[in-house]
Amino acid sequence: MDHEIIKLSPGDFEKCGNIWDMERQSGLAKQFYGELTSGGRITYVYKRGGEFIGEISLVFDMNDPDYTISGRRVYVSHLIVKPGERRKGIGKALVEFAAGKAKEMGYTEMSIGVDLDNYPALKLYAGSGFDRIVFIGEDSQGKYVKLLKEVR
Ligand SMILES: CC(C)(COP(=O)(O)OP(=O)(O)OC[C@H]1O[C@@H](n2cnc3c(N)ncnc32)[C@H](O)[C@@H]1OP(=O)(O)O)[C@@H](O)C(=O)NCCC(=O)NCCS
Numbered sequence: 001m002d003h004e005i006i007k008l009s010p011g012d013f014e015k016c017g018n019i020w021d022m023e024r025q026s027g028l029a030k031q032f033y034g035e036l037t038s039g040g041r042i043t044y045v046y047k048r049g050g051e052f053i054g055e056i057s058l059v060f061d062m063n064d065p066d067y068t069i070s071g072r073r074v075y076v077s078h079l080i081v082k083p084g085e086r087r088k089g090i091g092k093a094l095v096e097f098a099a100g101k102a103k104e105m106g107y108t109e110m111s112i113g114v115d116l117d118n119y120p121a122l123k124l125y126a127g128s129g130f131d132r133i134v135f136i137g138e139d140s141q142g143k144y145v146k147l148l149k150e151v152r
Helices: 010-018 026-038 090-104 119-127
Strands: 003-007 041-048 051-059 073-081 109-115 132-139 142-150
Touching: 003 090, 010 026, 010 041, 010 051, 026 041, 041 073, 041 090, 051 090, 073 090, 090 109, 090 119, 109 119, 119 142
Parallel strands: 073 109
Antiparallel strands: 003 041, 041 051, 051 073, 109 142, 132 142
16 A cells, blocks of 8 residues: 655644554653644654554754754654554655655754664664764663764
8 A cells, every 4th residue: 555754743643643652651742742833843654544654753952962953963753663564664764754854954964862772773773874873871761872874
């Protein structure tokens, strides 16, 4: 079936509940919705036949220069593909799409933060051009790395 990647409008935000458990993660859902409506976040959704399958977001101010620098570096947030739809190239397609949009907006770098025990995500990012390590550290969730990709 045909698919498309669309920009999420706040009115459709709840449809992302098909991708991740928004009730269980209600705090995150509230934060993302606020950022979406204030313009601090843009979310792109991989959609097939009306069904939301995966999403990725760009965030413009993380209050951390490793992640965001005005007009230059934008942060990739909440890349997720619905379980059952993984390993089909959707995650990679979302990263490529977001990179194209970041470039269109004039950004030259995209950043991400990923847990070091998240092998699928690390492998996807490494294979998608996130080849610069900015920081390796640890927080309450465990060890993680901040990576950069050039989008010029
Ligand atoms: C990480 C995630 C978004 C990947 O999405 P996906 O659609 O399965 O990724 P793709 O099919 O585009 O995979 C691209 C490449 O990443 C790597 N990869 C993805 N999942 C993998 C896995 N489970 N094991 C090994 N490599 C994997 C592979 O190199 C893959 O290419 P290949 O299939 O040709 O070998 C998905 O696993 C997910 O939603 N995870 C939970 C949320 C999450 O951890 N998000 C990242 C937060 S930083």
